[in-house]
Amino acid sequence: MATCVELVAGCYEQVVFGYRVRTDQREWTVKPVFSHHAHMASVSAVAASEKFVVTGSKDENILMYDMNKKVEHGSLLHHDGSITCLEFHGNTHLMSGGEDGLLCVWSTKKWECLKSIKAHKGHVSSLSVHPSGKLALTVGTDKTLRTWNLMNGRSAFIKNIKQNAHIVRWSPDGDKYVVVMEDQINLFDLETATITNTLQNPKRISAINFLNNSILAVAGDDEIVRLCDLDKGIWLREFKAHETRIKALESFKVDKYCVLVTASNDGFIKLWKLHLGKETERPTLLVEVNTEARLTCMTVWKPSATCITKEEEEEEEVQAATAKELAAELLKRKRVRVVSYEQVILEDESKPIHTKKTKKVGGKKQKVK
DSSP: OOOEEEEEEEETTSEEEEEEEEOSSSSOEEEEEEEEEOOSSOEEEEEEOSSEEEEEETTSOEEEEETTTTEEEEEEEOOSSOEEEEEEETTTEEEEEETTSEEEEEETTTTEEEEEEEOOSSOEEEEEEOTTSSEEEEEETTSEEEEEETTTTEEEEEEEOSSOOOEEEEOTTSSEEEEEETTEEEEEETTTOOEEEEEEOSSOEEEEEESSSSEEEEEESSSEEEEEETTTTEEEEEEEOOSSOEEEEEEEEETTEEEEEEEETTSEEEEEEEOTTOTTSOOEEEEEEEOOSOEEEEEEEOOSSOOOOHHHHHHHHHHHHHHHHHHHHHHHHHHHHHHHHHHHHHHOTTSOOOOOOEEEEESOOEEOO
16 A cells, blocks of 8 residues: 545646645656546636545536545536635535625535525635634625634624735634735734734735645745745745746645645646745755646645555556546647637626536436546
């Protein structure tokens, strides 16, 4: 058995990629596990729990994947508009936000929509669940920051902000949270709900990730990743990670160091070694993989047990090779079609694609190709 994690990424070309990262070797390796033409429009959000990965798209659908069996588990059709954000709380609940302004709470046991809340007058831009699972934060295009009591599904607090925020995140300890507006990071204290620190990024911020309770990784509309100390309100260091803008940041712990995962429009996913406590040192590139697609989102799936055997891995490699060929063909075919589709949407964003709505899981289980 081997220690590993899996990376799942979505792209403009409607494809979802899966890669296995082996972390127990002297030199880390990345191997493709699956490539799946998942949606009818670009993939806009992805999230992972211990068993499932879910993807959301501009086609209004949320697709679920059983990562242990590597099968498509079904779809959730409730939102009337693009899916903008997804987040699991543990293994029991999934939360989703969309352009319809809805905040939905799903049970992962039977995949039922337990709550459907009209959270914002405009789009739900971002959501974050408190580590306790009792509270959630959302920001939307109505220039409000809202706190939700998940025990009763009601609004607990509404704060008007000067401009539209597009990212909100709780810290790992849940004692503070950050709100991102364009190129500005505002740090809020949970008890007082007031801003305790503000940091300005040179470019518009596209992704953030807490490395610990005070160190935040920040990426924007450029190729640079910057690390900041939120409590001190200072920038620690920056480094060039990609050739074009960075779309997603994730992290996980290995032994005594942190691994920062970056995904970019240049098609690369890269893993960087960071020693927390020595943030001013330059990160080391551990491994990278070129998806050859324009990435939009990415998550890290960590199996509850160790990885598969060598025999099972060899069998998956054969399947992945076939899937990679199919994905490569899809990327060639779909690039023009996707652009054409998005142009239609931009002409009239008030008319989303109409699909039959149901709260039940639709579709039979299908092998991911």
